[in-house]
Each structure stands twice: as structure tokens, then as C-alpha cells.
Amino acid sequence: MPLQKRIILRPIGYVRTQAIGEEVKDRTRTSQIVIESEFAGGVEGIEGFSHIFVLFWLSQVSGHDKRSLKVHPRGREDMPYLGVFATRTRLRPNPIGLTLVELLEAKGNVLVVRGLDAFDGTPVLDLKPFDFWDMAEDARMPEWWTKLNREKSR
Amino acid sequence: MPLQKRIILRPIGYVRTQAIGEEVKDRTRTSQIVIESEFAGGVEGIEGFSHIFVLFWLSQVSGHDKRSLKVHPRGREDMPYLGVFATRTRLRPNPIGLTLVELLEAKGNVLVVRGLDAFDGTPVLDLKPFDFWDMAEDARMPEWWTKLNREKSR
Numbered sequence: 001m002p003l004q005k006r007i008i009l010r011p012i013g014y015v016r017t018q019a020i021g022e023e024v025k026d027r028t029r030t031s032q033i034v035i036e037s038e039f040a041g042g043v044e045g046i047e048g049f050s051h052i053f054v055l056f057w058l059s060q061v062s063g064h065d066k067r068s069l070k071v072h073p074r075g076r077e078d079m080p081y082l083g084v085f086a087t088r089t090r091l092r093p094n095p096i097g098l099t100l101v102e103l104l105e106a107k108g109n110v111l112v113v114r115g116l117d118a119f120d121g122t123p124v125l126d127l128k129p130f131d132f133w134d135m136a137e138d139a140r141m142p143e144w145w146t147k148l149n150r151e152k153s154r
Numbered sequence: 155m156p157l158q159k160r161i162i163l164r165p166i167g168y169v170r171t172q173a174i175g176e177e178v179k180d181r182t183r184t185s186q187i188v189i190e191s192e193f194a195g196g197v198e199g200i201e202g203f204s205h206i207f208v209l210f211w212l213s214q215v216s217g218h219d220k221r222s223l224k225v226h227p228r229g230r231e232d233m234p235y236l237g238v239f240a241t242r243t244r245l246r247p248n249p250i251g252l253t254l255v256e257l258l259e260a261k262g263n264v265l266v267v268r269g270l271d272a273f274d275g276t277p278v279l280d281l282k283p284f285d286f287w288d289m290a291e292d293a294r295m296p297e298w299w300t301k302l303n304r305e306k307s308r
Contacts, residue, residue, distance in 0.1 A: 048296025
């Protein structure tokens with residue numbers, strides 16, 4: 001089957017945050033999503049949901065060999081060497097970020113959210129309301145994930 | 155802040171399914187995700203996760219006025235008229251689909267998954283392992299969503 005070769009997207013808005021560097025990983029922080037005026041009508045009714053997925057462009061990735069398809073999770077050599085699609089690394093063929101955030105407020109074209117791990121100015125590609133079809137309560141993760149997550153929680 | 159105007163993606167693979175038309179919405183069906191050979195190394199280790207997110211290109215959308223930013227959920231006029239970002243409609247400025255699927259098997263460059271509501275030949279943009287940070291157990295959905303979902307479950 002012939003593959004479509006190139007797909008072109010436009011940002012629908014961008015992230016506004018005061019977090020710098022590692023601070024963006026702090027899930028308790030709030031950020032704003034500023035929707036471009038031409039797309040502002042698209043958020044009407046979004047406040048009915050407590051949580052949304054944010055799809056964003058990991059535009060701050062640079063200096064990376066884009067042909068590499070393997071990483072150690074969080075760059076740690078004591079972790080297995082894995083395909084990028086087995087991790088949430090930014091170093092992906094199509095560097096789209098996906099984060100579930102809490103929607104605190106929707107006011108005109110500005111959404112206030114908690115837990116968005118994106119830098120100031122990050123282009124936003126899409127927003128999707130979170131619902132119960134997005135959950136898997138019986139989900140299983142590999143041992144390396146559980147180990148990293150346990151360390152993070154400390 | 156100046157917005158990046160155009161973002162260019164390449165498919166990393168495509169969907170293979172025998173489901174036709176409405177059959178793709180049947181979450182009990184299995185599909186295959188065939189990864190392009192140049193990206194095949196990227197799935198190594200993905201089988202450690204029981205569930206993954208599939209990001210795909212809703213390329214079958216056509217004949218739609220792309221400037222419209224409002225829809226009735228599932229086209230039903232008894233439902234509120236909402237911004238597209240408050241729904242999971244395919245009619246979005248950047249028509250990226252996002253579905254959580256069960257990963258049944260990973261064999262070379264072919265993944266077998268359950269629950270992918272995408273047509274045969276759909277370009278796949280990214281795969282992300284599902285973990286507990288993607289869940290919100292206390293999530294709230296609006297009344298229209300609950301009503302539609304109740305009808306679907308019957």
C-alpha cells in the first residue's frame with residue numbers, strides 16, 4: 001500500500017508557562033494554553049470535562065541524531081536499551097508530545113491546566129477530552145518502568 | 155510569540171484491518187499496525203506494556219468544511235452544539251486520531267492490537283506506551299457524554 005509521504009499540520013495555539021528547564025516536569029504546576037483566535041470557537045464546551053489530553057510539538061528538541069531509534073529511558077545506562085516507541089522520549093520520528101492534564105479553567109481562548117510538561121512557547125496541535133475509554137485499569141507496565149516510577153515518587 | 159507556521163510529519167507505518175465502514179468502531183476487533191522497515195527498530199521492548207496509545211492520521215476525512223469548528227456529537231441534533239476540541243470528532247483542524255489499544259502481540263515490524271478504530275491503510279504517526287500517568291480515576295465528563303455512552307453500551 002503506498003504511504004502518504006508528508007503530512008502538514010498547523011499549531012492551534014501555544015503553551016504559556018513560567019516554568020524553566022526541569023521545572024516543566026513538576027506535575028503540580030499550572031500552565032496556560034492560548035488558542036489562536038481563528039480556532040477559539042473550537043474550545044466551546046470543553047469545560048464540561050475535568051481532564052483533557054494535550055497534543056503538542058516537541059519543538060525544543062535539537063542536536064539529536066534523528067535517525068537513532070533506540071534510547072535508554074531517561075538516558076540511564078542501567079536501564080534497558082529500548083526502541084523509542086517503547087518509551088515516552090522526546091526523541092521520536094514525529095516528536096508529538098501527549099500529556100493528560102487537569103483542566104482548571106476555560107476563559108475565552110485561554111485554558112488553565114495543571115500537569116502540562118511543556119516549555120513556554122510550545123506549539124499545541126490538538127486537544128481531546130478525556131473519557132473512560134482512555135483508561136485501562138488492568139494495564140501492565142514493564143519492570144524498568146515500575147523501577148523508574150518508584151524512584152520518582154520518592 | 156511568533157508561531158511556527160507549518161509542521162511536517164511522516165507516517166511511521168499504517169493500519170491493516172479487514173473491518174469496513176462502521177465495523178472499525180467495534181472495540182473487540184483486532185487490527186495490525188505495520189511499521190515501515192526504516193522505523194522497525196523503534197518498537198523493540200514495546201511488548202513490555204499491555205496497552206499503547208496509537209496516534210494516527212484521519213486521512214479518510216473529506217468533503218468537510220475545514221473552517222467549521224463546531225459539531226453536534228455523532229451528528230445528533232439533540233446533542234449540544236460544541237467546539238470540536240470538546241469532542242473526539244474526526245473533523246478537527248489537525249485530524250490526528252488518538253486511541254488506547256490493547257497490545258496483543260509484537261512480531262518484528264507488525265503489532266497486533268485490539269480496539270483500534272482506524273480504517274485499513276490509515277497512516278500511523280506515533281505509538282506511546284500507556285502508563286499510570288495517563289489515567290485520571292476521578293475524571294468528570296459532561297452529561298451529554300454520559301448519555302451517549304449509556305446508549306452505546308446497550
